[in-house]
Amino acid sequence: MQLLSTFEVSVSPKNKTKKIFVTGESGHLGSLICSACRERGYSVLNDKYSFQAEHCKSKLPGVFNFQYPNEIDILNEHMIENIFRFEQPDIVFHTAAFVGTDKCISSYHGAYVTNVVAIDNILDIIKKSCSSCLFVNFSTTATCDPMYYGLDNKITENTKRGPKTWYGMTKWQGEQVMKKQYDNWINFLPVFLFGCYPFDTASIWAKIFVQSNNGKRFNILLDPKIHKQYEYAPNMIEVIMRIVENRKSVGKDIVLTGSEIRPFGDFLNIAHEEYKSLLGKDLEYNIFPEEDYLMYHVADPSLMYELADITEEQYNRKRKDFRAAIRAIVKSCEKIKL
Secondary structure, X not given: OOOOOOOOOOOEOOEOXXXXXXXXXXXXXXXXXXXXXXXXXXXXXXXXXXXXXXXXXXXXXXXXXXXXXXXXXXXXXXXXXXXXXXXXXOEEEEOOOOOOHHHHXXXXXXHHHHHHHHHXXXXXXXXXXXXXXXXXXXXXXXXXXXXXXXXXXXXXXXXXXXXXXXXXXXXXXXXXXXXXXXXXXXXXXXXXXXXXXXOOOOOHHHHHHHHHHOOXXXXXXXXXXXXXXXXXXXXXXXXXXHHHOOHHHOOOEEEEOOOOOEEHHHHHHHHHHHHHHHHXXXXXXXXXXXXXXXOOOOEOOHHHHXXXXXXXXXXXXXXXXXXXXXXXXXXXXXXXXX
16 A cells, blocks of 8 residues: 555644544544544544545455455554654544454464564554553453453452463563553453444354345354343444543453343344334344353443543433444345345
């Protein structure tokens, strides 16, 4: 990819436009953050160096190791260094990752390189090129030890770490690299955030809907009786931006989670009902409850509300509930004929 040699932004001398760089800009969190930053008047550097969401113009496969070919390559150190040295970003949102237990197992080395090595390389470049930059990392609560949380013992920022999956392990190692290398960071720990297809190809909901559209049966390694906590990613964007703009958040781990706590089977029933009502056909899936490695995955959003300066009531009043979110995903899956 040819890098631009010039870049000019018309800014007020009293209110310089902040420059934002987003890794994983084509993914469900990355694309939403890019949009939110544009709405806030920030300069999103990705717009100058990539063709965002170009992959949406073509059919996507029903497998979920799909790579975004028109996204800025975070493993290309030369490219990233040139961009950072020339542009001097104020904030880097690091959303790029190998996401999901199944995906990481299927590409063991790829998960390590993307989730650990890439952070090390990017932070090394930041320290040399734009050392005052805020690094906003998106990790996962899969880095926590399941022995230390449950339905009556919610995950918090202080829950003991001890991941049981290769996905969780690589994300935890990435966090450790960040905290050892750099001081100016915020680390988000999302709980089951899901978005719309094709921006989100990793969540269980997109997987079930896409596979069912293809007439295929999807294997679910989750016990329907065990409580979970899912949240639609667009509900979180305002909260994320408010936290990032609050400098009291620097140097903190922050759990990102929604307020709906119920057995996974309840969520699955809603998904089934919405899929059938919208498309007139049943979901195809198998359930293997003995494989559930996350157990009662429920988190406490107290610090999230505090740092976003928002109450739980205000948050719930603005959010799409689970049923409305699932309807949005079903519609997004149906738009692309596979």
